[in-house]
Amino acid sequence: MPFSLRGKHLLTLKSYSPEEIEFLLQLSIKLKQDKYAGIRAKNLEGKNIALIFEKPSTRTRCAFVVACVDEGAHAEYLGIQDIQFGKKETVKDTARVLGRMFDGIQFRGFKHETVEELARYAGVPVWNGLTDKFHPTQALADLMTVIEYKGTLKGIRFAYVGDGRSNVANSLLIGASKMGLDLRIVSVESLFPEKELLRQAQEFAAESRAKIALTADIDEGVKGVDVIYTDVWASMGEESKIADRIKLLKPYQVNMKMVEKSGNPEVIFLHCLPSFHNTDTDTSRKNPDICEVTDEVFESKHSKVFDQAENRVHTIKAVMVATLCR
Ligand code: CP
Ligand code: NVA
Numbered sequence: 259m260p261f262s263l264r265g266k267h268l269l270t271l272k273s274y275s276p277e278e279i280e281f282l283l284q285l286s287i288k289l290k291q292d293k294y295a296g297i298r299a300k301n302l303e304g305k306n307i308a309l310i311f312e313k314p315s316t317r318t319r320c321a322f323v324v325a326c327v328d329e330g331a332h333a334e335y336l337g338i339q340d341i342q343f344g345k346k347e348t349v350k351d352t353a354r355v356l357g358r359m360f361d362g363i364q365f366r367g368f369k370h371e372t373v374e375e376l377a378r379y380a381g382v383p384v385w386n387g388l389t390d391k392f393h394p395t396q397a398l399a400d401l402m403t404v405i406e407y408k409g410t411l412k413g414i415r416f417a418y419v420g421d422g423r424s425n426v427a428n429s430l431l432i433g434a435s436k437m438g439l440d441l442r443i444v445s446v447e448s449l450f451p452e453k454e455l456l457r458q459a460q461e462f463a464a465e466s467r468a469k470i471a472l473t474a475d476i477d478e479g480v481k482g483v484d485v486i487y488t489d490v491w492a493s494m495g496e497e498s499k500i501a502d503r504i505k506l507l508k509p510y511q512v513n514m515k516m517v518e519k520s521g522n523p524e525v526i527f528l529h530c531l532p533s534f535h536n537t538d539t540d541t542s543r544k545n546p547d548i549c550e551v552t553d554e555v556f557e558s559k560h561s562k563v564f565d566q567a568e569n570r571v572h573t574i575k576a577v578m579v580a581t582l583c584r
Contacts (some may be wrong), residue, residue: 263580267377267408268385269370270392271432272458276466279401279436286569288423293328293572300330301525301579305361307331309387310376311487312338312367313494315568317531318387318395322364325575334360344372354418362582365389366496383581385574388425397429398573400487403435403566407526408481408484412438412467415483417520419444419510420550421503422451422472422511426489426530431455435462440469444479446506474483476509476516483520486560487528488512512551517560527551527560531567 263278271279292299307326309319319335326333338342343352349372356363357380365373366387377384386394401411408414414433418427421447431451434441443451450472451459464471473479480486488510491503517525534542534549535556542548555561 264583265383266581267383268394268577269373269377270386270428270579271394271397271436274436276436276438279398279433281428282573282576282580283402283405284400285580286398286572287405289575289579290569290572293411298328298330302326302329302331303584305329305331305578305582307333307578308336308360308363309333310336310338310341310343310363310365310367310541311387312343312365312372314387315366315387318364318366318574321395321570321574322387322578323486324571325578328571329575329579331361331578335352338367349375350379352376353384354381354488357381370487373561375424385577385581390493390531391425391428392432393425393429393530394432395570395574395577396426397433397562398577399566399569400430400528400530401433402569402573403528404439404485404526405564406565406569407562413440414485415440415442415486417442417444417461417480417483418487419476419479419512419516420449420488420507421445421491421493422449424489424493431459431486432462435459435468435470438466442471442473442474442479442483444473445510449506477519480520482522483525484522485526485528486512486517486520489530490532490534491548491550498540500543500545500548504545508547511549512555514552514554514558517555517558525560526562527555527558528566529556529561529563533563 352374362383370389370391430444536553
């Protein structure tokens with residue numbers, strides 16, 4: 259291997275080359291096979307991992323904890339109510355304290371600048387478990403799931419439908435443009451990705467021969483695709499925008515009609531989760547129109563969302579092993 263990821267942060271996939279991303283994906287696949295075969299290499303024996311959460315989480319938190327236990331590390335959950343972080347103590351000081359005690363730090367929270375500040379001062383690898391801007395460990399699990407179902411990433415026709423400015427959309431834009439996919443962001447123009455990120459993605463795409471298209475036209479966006487992906491219409495912290503997003507994105511709900519428009523019987527449906535799909539949650543009771551996908555699609559044979567959720571463990575494990583050990 260002509261490179262080492264040891265000591266490297268993961269704040270976004272922008273700072274990872276296609277070869278490094280490919281390495282992480284192949285390592286994830288290997289670690290998944292090992293786990294299924296009952297092989298526990300304990301690559302992280304003796305390591306201590308801090309998990310800072312400003313926002314709630316099911317998958318990311320559990321994936322880090324399970325990956326740590328599988329590999330022999332200790333994970334410490336630090337909820338924002340439990341620590342001084344940003345209130346009585348600066349992010350910079352917290353970074354320097356945790357960096358003296360832990361071997362790696364995961365951060366999930368609001369401002370992307372916070373995870374950058376942690377990385378600047380911790381002296382140990384810092385991994386972004388979601389900020390308002392990016393969700394890179396999610397994109398790795400998404401790409402891994404595409405490889406499992408489609409055998410490759412190059413040229414895969416991938417429609418991301420919905421909020422084109424979400425952290426998930428942003429990270430897919432980077433991942434897809436680095437790895438040579440044919441990505442269509444299908445959304446209203448006001449929710450197309452920010453210009454600067456798009457410019458960077460186009461630069462990556464020029465290297466990888468990825469295709470990046472933005473369209474408000476559903477027929478054009480999903481025609482012939484291998485993958486249809488969506489995320490919630492209002493992300494954590496955007497609760498006040500829900501009514502507006504329903505108005506904007508209602509036509510972009512992923513339903514069976516949209517799946518059929520792909521014209522591909524083998525099309526798969528992906529979603530980072532959590533999802534509103536005609537299920538009874540507090541939010542969906544208050545806003546019954548909030549569903550970004552119908553139950554029919556979510557529960558259909560096209561849906562691979564639980565494989566994708568499981569792959570959060572294998573990809574997060576690969577990130578920790580690669581940045582702490584190799
Ligand atoms: N996909 C994802 O990040 O899920 P959680 O918010 O449950 O961690
Ligand atoms: N865009 C969503 C992703 C959740 C995993 C959010 O930030 O809430």
